[in-house]
Amino acid sequence: MxxxxxxxxxxxxxxxxxxxxxxxxxxxxxxxxxxxxxxxxxxxxxxxxxxxxxxxxxxxxxxxxxxxxxxxxxxxxxxxxxxxxxxxxxxxxxxxxxxxxxxxxxxxxxxxxxxxxxxxxxxxxxxxxxxxxxxxxxxxxxxxxxxxxxxxxxxxxxxxxxxxxxxxxxxxxxxxxxxxxxxxxxxxxxxxxxxxxxxxxxxxxxxxxxxxxxxxxxxxxxxxxxxxxxxxxxxxxxxxxxxxxxxxxLTPFPPTTRVRLSDGRTGTVWEVRPAAPLRPVVRIREAGGTRNVDLLRHPSLRIAEVLPDPGPGQRPH
The missing domain is CATH 1.10.3210.10 (Hypothetical protein af1432)
Structure with a gap:
């Protein structure tokens, strides 16, 4: 003590x-x-x-x-x-x-x-x-x-x-x-x-x-x-x-946060790096499955909006 x-x-x-x-x-x-x-x-x-x-x-x-x-x-x-x-x-x-x-x-x-x-x-x-x-x-x-x-x-x-x-x-x-x-x-x-x-x-x-x-x-x-x-x-x-x-x-977009990117696609924050908290990896759901978009590698993209959590039974993407 x-x-x-x-x-x-x-x-x-x-x-x-x-x-x-x-x-x-x-x-x-x-x-x-x-x-x-x-x-x-x-x-x-x-x-x-x-x-x-x-x-x-x-x-x-x-x-x-x-x-x-x-x-x-x-x-x-x-x-x-x-x-x-x-x-x-x-x-x-x-x-x-x-x-x-x-x-x-x-x-x-x-x-x-x-x-x-x-x-x-x-x-x-x-x-x-x-x-x-x-x-x-x-x-x-x-x-x-x-x-x-x-x-x-x-x-x-x-x-x-x-x-x-x-x-x-x-x-x-x-x-x-x-x-x-x-x-x-x-x-x-x-x-x-x-x-x-x-x-x-x-x-x-x-x-x-x-x-x-x-x-x-x-x-x-x-x-x-x-x-x-x-x-x-x-x-x-x-x-x-x-x-x-x-x-x-500060991690303004913690993992599992639903977001809309500046190109209109929506996804879920998948990985946040302490050195670049504003440029996380976002998992996007597409017709053929899912893929990760690393915003550090795509400087023209940004997170435009944080989306509300889905209701019970709804898909997160």
């Missing part, structure tokens, strides 16, 4: 015991649901202007930081659609999943992963304090609305600081998560090395999560398009190292 000390106040104080044993089946799913529920309660309390504490959320994200996502269930959950009324809780939980995926891929130690997880979970809780017509506005923000929006990181910062001195790195990361490498972020227009590594990691996760789910101002895009945007369109704004780490770990 190992111990990670978490100095704080109230229900988040003392220490968390972490046992060296593999997680039980369904462990990741249960942790995800637990975090979404906890974040939802905190967000509801913020909306009611109640005094809130992170409490059980601390224990949940620390267990995540220890166990990771051995069966990929957390990453799959992070790509699921969710209703608008769950936006803050589900977005924050998904950013936590993605941030920990990046942190682990970058080789961060356990204490750093805990800081990343805490900051990711709390980074957007301040959105719950904003007027709903601003958060859910389907058009561009006015200058006044943007100033209101850019003040929201301060609440997550304060919630984390209330856990005690050892939560200071997490509090800083939550406050700096919306800063960008080129100085175009907020709230302090920091750039480059002035932004802590944990915040840079969460920024990549936050950007990707917002792309693959619909927001009031824009529709969702498929994961492979979001990954391509991270790699190409956002250079200069996001730190390259966390971007590369996410793209290495």
């Amino acid at each position: 190992r111990m990670i000390e978490l100095v704080g106040r109230g229900t988040a104080a003392a220490a968390l015991e972490l046992r060296d044993r593999p997680p039980a089946p369904g462990f990741g799913e249960a942790l995800y649901d637990e975090l979404v529920e906890g974040l939802g309660r905190v967000a509801a309390g913020i909306r009611r202007r109640c005094r809130v504490r992170l409490g059980r959320i601390v224990g949940t994200v620390c267990r995540w930081a220890r166990t990771g996502d051995p069966d990929g269930s957390l990453l799959r959950r992070s790509l699921e659609p969710y209703p608008a009324e769950e936006l803050i809780a589900r977005h924050s939980a998904n950013v936590t999943v993605l941030s920990l995926t990046i942190a682990r891929a970058m080789g961060l130690d356990e204490a750093s992963r805990v800081n990343v997880a805490l900051a990711a979970a709390a980074h957007d809780l301040g959105m719950a304090a904003l007027p709903e017509d601003v958060v859910l506005k389907p058009s561009a923000f006015s200058e006044g609305e943007r100033r209101v929006l850019e003040g929201h990181p301060s609440l997550g910062f304060r919630l984390l600081r209330n856990l005690g001195p050892k939560a200071e790195p997490a509090a800083r990361a939550a406050f700096e998560e919306h800063e960008r490498e080129d100085g175009s972020g907020y709230p302090r227009r920091l750039r480059g090395d002035a932004i802590c590594l944990e915040a840079k990691i969460i920024a990549v996760a936050d950007t990707f999560e917002a792309m693959v789910h619909p927001w009031p101002v824009r529709p969702a895009v498929p994961p492979h398009q979001a990954g391509a945007a991270l790699a190409k369109d956002l250079r200069g704004r996001l730190a390259p190292r966390p971007v590369r780490a996410l793209l290495r770990e």
Whole structure:
């Protein structure tokens, strides 16, 4: 048994015991649901202007930081659609999943992963304090609305600081998560090395999560398009190292995913290579049987659409 000390106040104080044993089946799913529920309660309390504490959320994200996502269930959950009324809780939980995926891929130690997880979970809780017509506005923000929006990181910062001195790195990361490498972020227009590594990691996760789910101002895009945007369109704004780490770990088309290719043919993802997750091998069913199409060998082809799973009794192709 190992111990990670978490100095704080109230229900988040003392220490968390972490046992060296593999997680039980369904462990990741249960942790995800637990975090979404906890974040939802905190967000509801913020909306009611109640005094809130992170409490059980601390224990949940620390267990995540220890166990990771051995069966990929957390990453799959992070790509699921969710209703608008769950936006803050589900977005924050998904950013936590993605941030920990990046942190682990970058080789961060356990204490750093805990800081990343805490900051990711709390980074957007301040959105719950904003007027709903601003958060859910389907058009561009006015200058006044943007100033209101850019003040929201301060609440997550304060919630984390209330856990005690050892939560200071997490509090800083939550406050700096919306800063960008080129100085175009907020709230302090920091750039480059002035932004802590944990915040840079969460920024990549936050950007990707917002792309693959619909927001009031824009529709969702498929994961492979979001990954391509991270790699190409956002250079200069996001730190390259966390971007590369996410793209290495991300499998937007896991095996058995039904897809439509850009030439109209449909098939099932058959093999995914870590070095080229956006160019898998797709098994196509044809009149004479099946054949594999390696998208690495066919650069003019791409996956144009992810298809829903077939219903009971239906053929997968």
